[in-house]
Every structure is written in structure tokens, then in C-alpha cells.
Amino acid sequence: MISDHHTNNKKLNTMHNAKNRDNTDYETIFLNKKIITPEDVMKIRMPTRNYLCPMEANVFGIDFTRFQIREIPSNRVIFQINKSFWREHEFSKDASLLLPNGSENNVQLSHLADYTSQQRSIKYRFRPDFLKLKTIGTTVEFTVGNHEIQDFRMIEHHFFRDTLIKSFDFDFGFCIPNTVNTCEHIYEMPKMTHHQIRDMVKNPYETKSDSYYFVNGNLFMHNKAEYAFDLDT
Template sequence: MASTAVSSTNKAKQATNNATTDGTPITEEELKQKGTPITVDDIFRLQKSTNGYLTETDDNVYKIDFVHFRIRDMKTNKVLFEVQRECDEDEAMDNDDPSAGRFVQYHFPPSFLKLKQVGALVGFKVGNREVKSFRMIERHFFRDQLIKSFDFDFGFCPPNTTNSIEHIYDMPDIDSKQMKEMINHPNETKSDSFYFVDNQLIMHKKATYAFDLDYSQ
């Protein structure tokens, strides 16, 4: 079946805990024991980055498959990171690895922390079920201190389509002391990306960041 290409640009909304109905802190372990689906409100109650994953791979009943990812500096249009794959052929090979396809280790130059705005383009395929109210909450931490939280709405995605959307991030203001700490301690800067359909968590991806690249030639 032929795919329909759907594309758009999405400006981030800064997500805050004020959007939740219950601000009581909750732990990763408590969420894993939760008897009902994990919601956006639950995620806002987390106080630090997770150690593991809050979803299983088969929770993604919509067969959403990310196939393209690119980060660029919005001021210069310079591409800072890009990866693209043809299909989902690697999933079966990594069934014994719980982080397969769900974890990325980024390396950027220290100057990345001084950028004002970046664009993160994602391309993804949808299976044979329509996806209503597709939403991502992304939370960035340094040593369990929340740096910034983002809220992106993908909207409606028809079944059997290939979609692309660019999220525009307004980068957080980081003082020189914390910036130095983040540079000197690679991979202690982390992010959790939580994906929801109809306010039910279906995917969880994680990343770490090292600001150790030298782009000078």
C-alpha cells in the first residue's frame, strides 16, 4: 500500500508541572507497578530521569517506527546530527537488548550549549491503525536536576502513512558554572522522551549527551 507523506513544523510548548492535576511526586518504581495506563500527568510527577524504561516494545500497538532524525542549528541551518534507516529490519535482531532502538548517545561540541534554538526533525511510519492525538513529552536532566521540559503535539496521523515533523526547541539558558559541569561530566546530561496516544504512554526513549566534539578544522 502506498504511503501518504504528511509533514509539518511544530513549535515547542514548554511543559510545566502546573499542567498536571496532581503534583504529588511519584517514583519510577511506582509507575511500573501502576495498574492503569501511564498518562501525561504521571510523567510530570517524576522528579528525575528514569533508570529503565516505562514501556515494553509491544506497547507500541500502532507500530510507529522512527526512520529519520536530524538536529540543526536554526540560526545557521547547520546540521549537527542526522541518522536515517530504510526500514525496521533491525528490531528482531536485538530482542535481548531492552534498549535496542530506544537509546541514543549524542556527542556535540561544547558550543551546542550556547545555541538559542535548534530544530529536531523526525520521520516516522504508522502501521495499519490511525493514531489520534499523538503527543511527546521530553524532559532533560543534569544530575537529576530538571533543565527543561518540552511538550510536542503531533496531532492525527492516518494509518499506513509516512510522516515528518520538525520540533523547534528554544534552548534553556544555562549559566557558565553549570555549563562547565555539563561539559566536564559527559553522559550525566540525560533526556527521557515519552510518547502518548490518547493520553496513554506507548513508547519511551532515552538519551545521554556528551559535549566533547571538536568541530574546528
């Protein structure tokens, strides 16, 4: 059974170029908490050094199986990968992976020791003109375990070095047990100056993101990504 959730970006929260004015080490504080909430992670203004929850916290059986990025409004697919492709290849840590089907970008897997455990960290390489896009749509496909999920939510922070570029807050909606679900989130890309784009291109993998996933307001999954914008045209 397939349950399709339509695009939902009603909780978009933009913090363009917000400086880290709060020096409180929230990460250390939250690592000692039994329950981490959306309000907690919204206080974090720098990339985390650690994961705020263990992989075992994903008791809901949620597994991401496909990911795609398309440019809006042209509908041009600029990146796509799925779990079956990962399974067909052997990777070492940080092994470069050239995507099939003429994809314009590639990806590096930096944590794939046990695929049945949730993959937690990934590295993307894009062309520099990716930073000039105005709007993109990211489609994720994921499976759900034996229990329904009432309130599935993602908060995602994007950083360049220690500066928060933009923050997103999305709802996935209600999920039926034992289903395959698809959901597209619309990202309004931050407006970058020429100097910002130049710095991000010249400093690969210093652009990072933390993705936090919640069910009923409790953190159960934390993934990380790093980005380079240095692919040749």
C-alpha cells in the first residue's frame, strides 16, 4: 500500500545568515536529556559535533528508501538515488559514488557499515550553479513499521562553517502502518551574495546540515550531511 503525502512547507522558518550570538553549548545539555524536543533543537545555532540520539531510538521502523531533488519550476531532476542502488555496490568509508542514469551530481557515503541500521551521514557534490537556484523540491520515499505515526516532523538546519544559513520545519503528516510513503518538501533557497557563493565553492564540505526527525515531539532520528559545490561543468 502506498500513502502519498502532498507537498507541505507551512512551517518554513527562515534565518538567513543568522549569526551564532548564543554561545550556550546546547548540544552538551541535550545529550544528557532523555527526551529532546523540536524546541530544543531550534536553539542550536552551529553544526553538532555528535548525534543527539542513537540509531536504536528509531523504534518506528522508518527507513528512507529513495531521494530526489528537482529544480522548480523547470521540473529538471538534478539528483536522485535509491536504496536498491546502494545495496548493489560495496563501499568503503567516504568512497566516491557516481550516480547512474546521467545524474548531474554525485554523492559520497560516509556511514554505511550496516545498512539495516539507519544511514546517518552523507556527502553530496553539486555543481556551483546549484547555489544560484531559487526553489527546489526534494522528494523522499520512506517505509513505516508496524505502528501508525500521528505526528512525523523534520527540522533541518543548514550551515556554512558556524553560520546558520537557513532553517526548515516540515510536517510529513499521518503515516499508516506498514506502508511506503512519498513526500515532497519545497525549499526556497537562501539568496547568496557573490562572495558567499565564492567562499562555499572554494571550501568544499564546510557547508553542512543537521536533520532532526520527531514523532509526537520526541527526537528519534538525527542525520547529517556535508556539501561541496565544486563539480566541473
